[in-house]
Amino acid sequence: MNEGYATVHQLAPHRRLRRLELAITRRLDGLLHGQHLGLLPGAGSELTGSREYRPGEDEVRRMDWAVTARTGVPHVREVDADRELTTWLLVDSTPSMDFGTAELEKRELAVAATAAIGYLTANFGNRLGGHLLGADGIRRFPARTGREHLLGLLHTLLAAPRGPAGSRPPALAEALAGLHRAAPRRGLVVVVSDWLDGLPESAGDPTGRDAADERPEWEAELRRLAVRHQVLAVEVTDPRELELPDVGLITLVDPESGRRREVSTGSRRLRERYAEAARQQRALVRAALRRAGAAHLALRTDRDWVTDIVRHVYAQRRLAAAARTPGPAGGPSGGAA
Numbered sequence: 001m002n003e004g005y006a007t008v009h010q011l012a013p014h015r016r017l018r019r020l021e022l023a024i025t026r027r028l029d030g031l032l033h034g035q036h037l038g039l040l041p042g043a044g045s046e047l048t049g050s051r052e053y054r055p056g057e058d059e060v061r062r063m064d065w066a067v068t069a070r071t072g073v074p075h076v077r078e079v080d081a082d083r084e085l086t087t088w089l090l091v092d093s094t095p096s097m098d099f100g101t102a103e104l105e106k107r108e109l110a111v112a113a114t115a116a117i118g119y120l121t122a123n124f125g126n127r128l129g130g131h132l133l134g135a136d137g138i139r140r141f142p143a144r145t146g147r148e149h150l151l152g153l154l155h156t157l158l159a160a161p162r163g164p165a166g167s168r169p170p171a172l173a174e175a176l177a178g179l180h181r182a183a184p185r186r187g188l189v190v191v192v193s194d195w196l197d198g199l200p201e202s203a204g205d206p207t208g209r210d211a212a213d214e215r216p217e218w219e220a221e222l223r224r225l226a227v228r229h230q231v232l233a234v235e236v237t238d239p240r241e242l243e244l245p246d247v248g249l250i251t252l253v254d255p256e257s258g259r260r261r262e263v264s265t266g267s268r269r270l271r272e273r274y275a276e277a278a279r280q281q282r283a284l285v286r287a288a289l290r291r292a293g294a295a296h297l298a299l300r301t302d303r304d305w306v307t308d309i310v311r312h313v314y315a316q317r318r319l320a321a322a323a324r325t326p327g328p329a330g331g332p333s334g335g336a337a
Contacts, residue, residue: 017154020115023306047264050075051226084245085126086143088183088229089114089153090176092193092236093134093160094169095255101240102302109236109301110192111157116309117190117232118150128153131182133175133193172197180228189225191294193236194241195285199240219288226293233294238301238309243280 050064053074067075091114097107097155104112114130122128122145130153139160141153183189187254198217198226225231252261265271289296297312299305 017151020112021077024116024119050077076287085121086187087121087128088179088187090179090191091128091132091157093132093157095135096194096196098162100238100256100301104301106194106236106238106301109299111154113192113234113299113304114157115154120294122150131175132157132160133170133178136161138170138175138178164325173218173221176218176225178223187229189229190234191231194236218285219292220293222292233289233296235298242278244271
């Protein structure tokens with residue numbers, strides 16, 4: 001990790017935020033300036049071209065009837081995002097986020113991701129609102145402009161109380177439903193979580209039980225958000241959630257339920273079953289995010305999260321640019337003109 005954010009947890013809150021801001025602005029500043037084509041290809045009001053209609057994904061009201069009539073193939077209008085953007089953040093700070101075996105805890109990585117998104121979208125009079133899901137409930141911040149508003153939200157997230165093991169915070173599905181009610185106008189919604197809440201009991205079952213037809217409790221609410229908003233799902237994980245090292249006898253604690261279990265990591269078969277269960281669990285989360293229509297950004301506590309965000313930004317920009325690039329005959333890519 002770079003010095004700018006590897007030791008943020010060792011500093012006073014105001015210094016932590018200052019170092020986060022420096023680390024982010026040095027490496028990300030300028031990526032989203034001008035048009036909002038960075039985090040997600042945006043919807044808005046400025047026409048930039050047309051592309052083929054995608055059943056089940058595109059709204060009929062965006063049909064480009066002139067191009068459709070000319071080509072005989074259904075097309076929809078492509079538009080740039082509006083200059084003024086409202087971004088809503090839902091940040092998970094429940095007990096399962098109080099875990100980390102690398103440079104950062106998952107909670108700290110969630111703060112870093114929130115800061116990056118906030119700094120990158122807080123320009124040009126854009127508004128930022130936030131819902132913080134923690135052990136003590138859901139704290140709501142109205143959508144406002146300005147750097148001080150963002151800093152206040154981040155400071156609250158840093159200072160959020162850590163719930164004791166076994167505490168029962170509100171469900172992620174409940175928090176998503178509350179955000180849907182609070183954000184009636186179209187905008188950008190960013191949800192930062194490990195997405196472990198509300199998974200079916202058979203998710204990642206090492207016995208091989210099929211959970212393919214089971215859905216997380218939060219999937220339906222996330223899909224409702226994606227109908228109205230652009231949605232970016234930020235998935236925060238730690239390497240020890242994906243595989244166990246051979247370190248002898250250890251005690252595992254479920255931070256949400258408080259249950260404890262002693263595990264002998266010396267067993268290769270156990271480590272393999274653990275890794276397979278984790279793989280199935282994360283695959284279920286990815287599939288649910290995809291079905292819900294959310295863009296997916298995966299961050300890990302043992303990786304350079306700034307680089308991962310940059311890669312995501314550039315990938316989304318390439319998608320947006322490809323959708324607007326004229327084809328050989330002068331029409332939009334993906335269809336004849």
